[in-house]
């Protein structure tokens with residue numbers, strides 16, 4: 001049979017999937033969102049979108065009408081009631097659409113500028129989507145900027161492309177192929193959606209223009225189709241309450257409110273709820289559920305209206321006493337008649353604890369801070385990927401006490417005496433303390449901006465360490481002396497590197513079974529094929545000169561060219577090398593060190 005028909009029995013009611021838009025800055029996320037909304041509004045107010053708190057609802061009728069012309073070929077059967085678009089494009093809302101570590105965003109649109117290709121935040125978005133296991137489609141936006149692009153209306157992008165002139169089609173193809181190749185570098189298979197026959201394994205690319213509106217119908221169709229094909233289980237309406245807090249906001253006249261997305265189930269005025277709080281779980285009662293008025297005629301701010309009850313999927317502002325310490329990015333629970341309140345309170349707090357817990361923090365590491373639970377979770381995951389250990393983490397503005405945490409590291413490992421503030425305010429007093437204690441505070445609004453700064457920071461520290469330990473570090477090396485040109489002042493020999501690497505500055509010895517090792521001298525130059533080099537690798541044959549002015553040994557008497565010469569390692573040299581050059585030490589280097597430790601009887 002046709003699997004598409006089996007997936008969702010007609011009687012199963014689907015809820016509106018929740019859709020997020022992600023991508024690099026300036027790729028057109030806001031414009032796309034606006035265009036989707038305005039196109040729908042033009043369809044007539046009554047059928048148009050409804051504005052919600054933090055989200056916009058696009059009813060299926062509107063999508064049907066908007067895609068009438070191009071759906072003749074695709075023949076998507078609409079089963080969803082509509083789509084719930086999250087209004088704030090970007091990472092923060094995506095990160096906060098979570099429930100105990102998993103993502104609540106059903107599907108994402110990753111926007112890529114077809115002219116610029118993959119950018120830093122594109123990669124960051126891909127990583128976030130992976131972390132939350134969120135399926136997505138790619139909007140190849142700004143297609144109108146392809147060379148001599150001609151606009152057509154009411155055609156699918158596939159048909160439009162056939163009508164473009166040859167150079168335009170070529171320009172389009174080459175840009176698209178480049179992006180496909182770039183995505184492949186990040187282990188993603190992608191194809192233009194009309195060439196994509198495997199929705200589960202291959203990401204669909206949809207060319208769009210947020211300026212002309214071209215491709216928007218295609219995008220909506222692909223989104224609906226993907227949702228219905230692979231996600232119908234996930235978007236089957238359930239009565240179980242699933243509600244996540246996107247933002248905690250103080251509003252004049254209302255007190256502290258939370259903006260929440262109701263993903264599943266129903267919320268009622270007067271419901272007793274449990275919310276995760278900074279000082280422990282918060283138990284309170286919903287005073288009102290606010291949404292914008294149904295007809296949004298102008299951009300003039302109209303008062304929000306109260307609702308007796310709200311059904312998923314929906315963005316809503318919840319007014320209730322005692323929400324000041326509520327944590328964004330956590331789940332909201334309703335206390336039902338049969339529910340154990342204490343159990344729900346534990347459940348609510350477990351979520352916060354799971355992110356803030358010290359389970360995955362290290363004894364020695366950086367101090368990090370983020371604005372919400374979701375962003376802290378994403379930031380921790382990112383740092384783990386970068387192999388940067390985290391010792392302390394917190395949510396909210398940076399205070400003096402947080403700087404003090406970072407300061408603890410000054411004694412343990414000074415390079416980790418830094419505080420990374422991701423999208424949070426750094427209080428004046430914290431800044432002062434940091435200055436006094438010489439703690440570096442790095443403050444950025446997006447994760448990717450930390451990448452370069454951390455690279456520079458740790459790079460400089462490593463460089464300094466390498467300079468400081470240059471006299472101590474000795475690379476493991478074994479030499480076979482092939483030819484002797486000169487026996488002293490300096491010693492000149494031809495050697496083959498048997499194992500390891502030989503570098504200028506390396507002290508050489510002839511190891512002795514009774515540990516009376518014979519010093520030979522220090523390598524002062526290396527010539528490979530008559531050319532001076534700094535390093536010789538395994539199997540290279542080089543001629544070297546050895547400064548023997550500080551050794552009391554004599555060629556022919558204390559040592560000769562019969563036995564292998566070794567670089568002179570010690571416990572200190574090994575430790576220094578491992579600390580300063582850990583990234584560059586190869587497996588072979590490490591194995592050679594183990595062997596040489598045996599020869600030199602180093603523990």
Ligand code: GDP
Nearest residue numbers: 025026027028029030031141142143209210211
């Ligand atoms: P965001 O930072 O991703 O939200 O990007 P914006 O929506 O603010 O768009 C950034 C800039 O790109 C604005 O100047 C937009 O007018 C422009 N822009 C967005 N989409 C398109 C498009 O499809 N074509 C063209 N030519 N410009 C676009």
